[in-house]
Amino acid sequence: MNLYLYIPPLSAHPHSCFKGLIHVEVRRYWIQNSPSNFQAILLKFIQRLIDRGHTIEQLTPLLMQALANLDSRAWQPSHLSTNTQNTLYINWQHHPGGLQRADIRRIYETTLQPHLSYKRMQIAISRPRNLRDVLAKTTILNAENLNIPGIIQDINNTPIN
Numbered sequence: 001m002n003l004y005l006y007i008p009p010l011s012a013h014p015h016s017c018f019k020g021l022i023h024v025e026v027r028r029y030w031i032q033n034s035p036s037n038f039q040a041i042l043l044k045f046i047q048r049l050i051d052r053g054h055t056i057e058q059l060t061p062l063l064m065q066a067l068a069n070l071d072s073r074a075w076q077p078s079h080l081s082t083n084t085q086n087t088l089y090i091n092w093q094h095h096p097g098g099l100q101r102a103d104i105r106r107i108y109e110t111t112l113q114p115h116l117s118y119k120r121m122q123i124a125i126s127r128p129r130n131l132r133d134v135l136a137k138t139t140i141l142n143a144e145n146l147n148i149p150g151i152i153q154d155i156n157n158t159p160i161n
Helices: 015-032 035-052 056-071 101-115 131-135 148-157
Strands: 087-093 120-126
Touching: 015 035, 015 056, 035 056, 087 101, 101 120
Parallel strands: 087 120
Antiparallel strands: none
């Protein structure tokens, strides 16, 4: 088993997914290791990404940003506003050739923002359907359609051998 199948460089994932992977992994390594172990595991992480096809030129700015954020308060959830009534939420399906988050933000700021009363805008990027969604459909049973009392009675009446 290869447990290090990180996002490849030619993937259709949004750039933010790869950036998030690096930031979260660096943060996790920092929390779970001593400084000497952190350096060793970080070098292994970089080597695994390079083995996956990424270049050191591509990785360096992302790693530098992740390392700079280790002491930042940005990781603490207290910086998030608890007032969501003044937030516009946009759910956008990602496409590698489509509009990116920065484009959506720019369009919103130049066209809609002056006319709306929202103080913030949050863009949620979702993935499109893939083959797994089609081939391995799973369904969640609706609890209203289940006869829960009957099931419990059947379990209670079943003799234990």
